[in-house]
Every structure is written in structure tokens, then in C-alpha cells.
Amino acid sequence: MTRLLQVVTDFLGSAGRANLFFLQVLxxxxxxxxxPRLIAQQVYAVGVLSMVIIVVSGSFIGMVLGxxxxxxxxxxxxxxxxxxxxAKVTVRELGPVVTALLFAGRAGSALAAEIGLMRAxxxxxxxxxxxxxxxxxVVAPRFIAGFLSMPLLAAIFSVMAIGxxxxxxxxxxxxxxxxxxxxxxxQAKVDLKDxxxxxxxxxVFGTVISWIAVYQGYHAAPTSVGVSDATKNTVxxxxxxxxxxxxxxxAFMFEGR
Amino acid sequence: xxxxPPSDTLVRVRGLHFRFGPRVIFDGADFDIRRGQVxxxxxxxxxxxxxxxxxxxxxxxxxxxxxxxxxxxxxxxxRRQLFELRKRMGLMFQFGALLTDLNVFDNVAxxxxxxxxxxESMIADIVLMKLDAVGLRGARDLFPEECSGGMQRRIAFAxxxxxxxMLVMYDEPFTGQDPLSLGVLARLxxxxxxxxGLSSIIVSHDVGETLDISDYVYLLSGGKVVAQGTxxxxxxxxxxxVRQFLEGQADGPVxxxxxxxxxxxxxxxxxx
Numbered sequence: 001m002t003r004l005l006q007v008v009t010d011f012l013g014s015a016g017r018a019n020l021f022f023l024q025v026l027x028x029x030x031x032x033x034x035x036p037r038l039i040a041q042q043v044y045a046v047g048v049l050s051m052v053i054i055v056v057s058g059s060f061i062g063m064v065l066g067x068x069x070x071x072x073x074x075x076x077x078x079x080x081x082x083x084x085x086x087a088k089v090t091v092r093e094l095g096p097v098v099t100a101l102l103f104a105g106r107a108g109s110a111l112a113a114e115i116g117l118m119r120a121x122x123x124x125x126x127x128x129x130x131x132x133x134x135x136x137x138v139v140a141p142r143f144i145a146g147f148l149s150m151p152l153l154a155a156i157f158s159v160m161a162i163g164x165x166x167x168x169x170x171x172x173x174x175x176x177x178x179x180x181x182x183x184x185x186x187q188a189k190v191d192l193k194d195x196x197x198x199x200x201x202x203x204v205f206g207t208v209i210s211w212i213a214v215y216q217g218y219h220a221a222p223t224s225v226g227v228s229d230a231t232k233n234t235v236x237x238x239x240x241x242x243x244x245x246x247x248x249x250x251a252f253m254f255e256g257r
Numbered sequence: 258x259x260x261x262p263p264s265d266t267l268v269r270v271r272g273l274h275f276r277f278g279p280r281v282i283f284d285g286a287d288f289d290i291r292r293g294q295v296x297x298x299x300x301x302x303x304x305x306x307x308x309x310x311x312x313x314x315x316x317x318x319x320x321x322x323x324x325x326x327x328x329x330x331x332x333x334x335x336r337r338q339l340f341e342l343r344k345r346m347g348l349m350f351q352f353g354a355l356l357t358d359l360n361v362f363d364n365v366a367x368x369x370x371x372x373x374x375x376x377e378s379m380i381a382d383i384v385l386m387k388l389d390a391v392g393l394r395g396a397r398d399l400f401p402e403e404c405s406g407g408m409q410r411r412i413a414f415a416x417x418x419x420x421x422x423m424l425v426m427y428d429e430p431f432t433g434q435d436p437l438s439l440g441v442l443a444r445l446x447x448x449x450x451x452x453x454g455l456s457s458i459i460v461s462h463d464v465g466e467t468l469d470i471s472d473y474v475y476l477l478s479g480g481k482v483v484a485q486g487t488x489x490x491x492x493x494x495x496x497x498x499v500r501q502f503l504e505g506q507a508d509g510p511v512x513x514x515x516x517x518x519x520x521x522x523x524x525x526x527x528x529x
Contacts, residue, residue, distance in 0.1 A: 117357075118357075121352070121354060121357070122350045122351075122352065122354035123354055123355075123356055123357070125316070125350070125354065126348075126350055126354035126355075126356075128316065128343075129314050129316070129343060129346070129348040129350075130343065130367070130368045130371070130416075131339075131340035131341070131343040131344045131368075131371075131372065132367075132368070132371050132372075133340075137371075
């Protein structure tokens with residue numbers, strides 16, 4: 001019983017610290033925005049360098065959707081709706097969610113490890129002693145970069161999955177679905193609300209993953225195990241948070257549709 | 258934040274009490290760091306030497322007692338005031354704490370770019386002067402991982418003096434250095450202190466080099482200053498604790514064994 005109480009107290013304490021840290025980061029955002037070069041460097045590290053994994057994953061997932069969707073739809077003679085199927089699934093769900101999971105693994109873990117290692121090697125303390133606030137100089141630019149990169153990566157994922165190499169390649173080029181039907185169904189039935197909801201999801205996931213990553217890194221114990229824990233916790237917590245938030249957001253966005 | 262009239266003493270520590278959890282680090286210690294001097298704070302590992310530097314830098318707050326730097330009570334400052342004071346201090350961390358994603362030049366330029374507001378051409382000149390002072394102007398394009406431990410500490414020297422501080426604090430600058438590098442570092446501390454008109458606090462347990470370059474020495478034990486004086490006075494001291502530290506005796510006032518239960522009972526499994 002005492003142990004359970006301890007676990008609950010620790011969790012609440014940790015959640016409180018994470019929330020306070022989030023406010024601290026938000027307060028530091030204006031200072032970081034005044035130095036766009038720092039943000040650009042981080043967008044490159046967090047976003048541009050994540051593009052390969054996003055492009056490849058988007059293509060393969062689109063191809064799988066094309067195959068699976070075709071096999072189901074062809075039984076109803078509805079294979080011309082393949083484009084609609086791939087587009088709805090990707091824009092509403094798989095685009096933001098799979099991108100977020102990959103983003104947590106590729107960029108989130110890297111952010112946590114980088115900041116955690118800076119903590120372990122006294123680089124953050126060194127900045128403090130040089131009268132430089134590490135939350136403004138190190139954390140805020142990385143948080144902003146994650147916030148900006150996630151929706152862009154999700155958009156690239158969706159474009160790859162639906163059009164360039166995914167569902168279109170398998171459905172139209174390989175299995176012979178009519179290209180006009182593929183695209184016109186998407187044009188007719190995928191509305192702005194679908195796209196907007198996908199963007200909102202990507203922004204929320206990007207914010208939460210970046211927050212978890214910078215918090216875990218900044219508060220890592222200054223040891224090798226501490227950095228390893230921060231990296232692991234970032235991937236686990238960010239993935240779970242993505243999936244749980246996806247359910248909550250979906251429930252609100254697509255209620256009764 | 259109203260400094261009093263300038264005095265001979267740059268850092269004044271009175272009745273310092275500090276602890277980490279149950280572990281008492283300082284139990285009423287007094288120090289005076291005089292302007293223009295190299296002051297050494299010595300003692301065995303884990304005695305609180307690094308903690309003292311972090312208390313002076315305002316990273317930790319004392320439980321009781323006061324720490325005044327240039328007449329300013331550090332514990333009373335808010336974060337903005339503390340950062341203003343820190344711009345006038347340089348701290349060289351034990352392992353340099355260089356920013357690993359920046360090269361040598363950018364590491365030394367870092368505090369200047371953050372605080373000085375100077376044009377880049379002027380910053381470049383200052384950085385080259387600081388790097389030349391530590392003999393590493395030729396290493397400006399290297400990254401920290403391409404430099405030896407001794408070079409990294411010299412780069413950290415250069416960075417610590419980039420803003421021309423009034424006080425430079427060195428945390429174990431000689432640990433793990435070969436004799437050549439150790440000699441170079443020791444001479445640099447002395448040379449830079451005198452040439453730039455700094456005041457220096459050097460925290461170390463390397464007896465020979467530290468006594469050679471210091472003007473005044475404090476010896477710590479049990480959370481208190483147990484001996485102080487000029488290096489010659491310390492060398493001549495007959496105090497058992499001082500002799501044990503200077504001569505590296507395994508047992509003495511500082512016991513070889515950590516506090517433990519009775520050895521015989523422990524072996525027989527009877528200890529609590």
C-alpha cells in the first residue's frame with residue numbers, strides 16, 4: 001500500500017514537473033524565435049534528416065494499403081474507390097500516427113540523448129555559469145523545430161503513401177485501377193475537414209513528442225544509465241501518448257461520421 | 258544588488274553551512290579570496306571543493322551563512338541579477354564542459370556572441386587573442402573530441418576569460434594530466450592571473466603544482482577550514498591533518514576506513 005502510494009506520488013510529482021517545464025519552454029519560445037538560425041539548424045537535424053525514413057515508410061505503407069484495399073474492394077466491384085480508401089486512411093489516421101511513431105523513434109530519441117548527454121557532460125551547467133539560459137538556448141529551438149517539422153513530415157508521408165509511390169503505384173500502375181477514377185474519387189470525397197483534422201493531429205503529436213523528448217533529456221540523470229533511460233522513456237512515452245491522444249482526438253473529430 | 262566600497266577581498270564567505278541530504282559538506286567554513294591573487298582551496302576528494310565553486314557561482318544556495326562576491330550577497334540575487342554577476346565570473350569545469358557540437362573557435366566565441374553584442378569581426382579578433390594566450394590559436398578549427406584532455410582544458414581557460422571576468426574559478430584543472438600538460442596548465446593559471454589582472458580560485462588536490470602557483474591556501478576537512486596560509490606556511494605546518502594530506506599518508510586524522518561496524522562481527526554475520 002505504501003509502495004503504491006509512493007508510485008502515485010512519484011507519478012504526480014513527475015507530471016507536475018513536466019507541466020512546469022512545458023510552461024518554462026513556452027516562456028522561452030519568443031527568445032528562440034528571435035534567433036531563427038538556431039531554429040533552422042534544429043529543423044535540419046530533426047526534420048530534414050528524418051525525411052528518408054518518412055519517405056520510405058510512407059511509400060511502403062501506401063503500397064500495402066493499395067494491395068489490401070484492392071483485394072477487399074475488387075470483391076464488391078468497387079476497386080475504383082481504392083484511391084478514396086487509401087487517401088482517407090492515410091490523411092485521417094496513418095499519416096499523422098505512423099509519422100509520429102517514427103518521429104518519436106528517430107528525432108525524439110535523438111533529442112533526448114543529445115540534451116541528456118549535454119547534461120551528463122556539464123555542458124548545460126557550463127552554459128548556466130556563462131549566464132546563458134539553456135532552456136532558451138538549447139531546449140526552445142529544439143522544441144520549436146519538432147513542433148514545425150512533425151506536420152510537414154506527416155504531409156510528406158501522406159503524399160508518398162497516396163500518390164507518388166504508394167497506393168497509386170500498386171493500384172494504378174500495377175493492378176490496373178483507372179487513374180482518373182483513383183484521383184477523382186479522392187478529389188470528390190476527401191474534404192478539407194479531413195486534411196485539417198490530420199494537420200491538427202500532427203501538430204498535437206509533434207508538440208507532445210517534442211515536449212517529452214526535451215523534458216526527458218533535460219532531466220536525465222548525469223550518467224550513462226540516465227541518458228539511456230531518457231532515450232528509452234522518450235520513445236515509450238511518446239509512442240503511448242501518440243496512440244492515446246489519437247483515440248481521443250479521433251473521438252472528438254469524427255464523432256458520428 | 259548594491260555593492261559596497263571596493264575592498265581587498267573579492268569573495269567573502271562567512272559561516273557557510275551546506276549539505277546534500279544527510280551528508281554535511283560545510284559546517285561553518287570561512288574564506289576570503291583576495292583581489293589579484295591565486296587562492297587555492299585544497300582537500301581530499303569529496304570534501305566539497307567543487308561544491309564551494311558552485312556556491313560562489315550561485316548554482317547552490319547555502320543553508321546558512323553568507324557568500325559575497327564583490328560586495329554582493331549571491332544568495333539574495335534573482336536569476337537575472339545572478340546572470341549579470343556570472344558574466345563577471347569564469348568557471349573552468351573539471352573536464353572542460355566544452356560544447357561538443359561547436360569547434361574550438363566557436364566555443365571560445367560562445368559567451369561573446371551571447372553577451373557582448375560586438376560585431377563578428379571584433380569577436381574573431383578577441384577569440385584569436387584568447388586562443389593565442391593559451392597557445393591554441395592553431396587549433397581553432399578542431400572540434401573538442403579531436404583535442405587532448407590538456408588542450409580541452411586550455412580551450413576552457415580561453416572561454417572562461419573570454420569576457421574578461423574579474424574572477425576565474427578552476428575546478429580540478431590538473432586531474433588526469435601528464436607531467437608536461439600539468440606544467441603548462443599550472444603556468445597558464447599563474448600567467449593569465451597576473452597578465453590580465455584577474456583573481457583566481459583554484460580547487461585541487463594536486464599538492465605540488467597548486468602550492469607552486471598559489472598566493473594563499475585553504476585546506477578543508479570535515480566541512481571546515483582546518484589550515485590556511487601562504488604555501489610556505491602550509492608546507493612548514495606540523496599539524497597532523499596537514500601532514501597527512503601533503504604527504505599522502507593513508508591513515509591519520511582522515512581515516513583510511515569508511516565508518517563501519519565491527520570487522521569481526523561483520524565477518525561472522527553478526528553485524529546489524
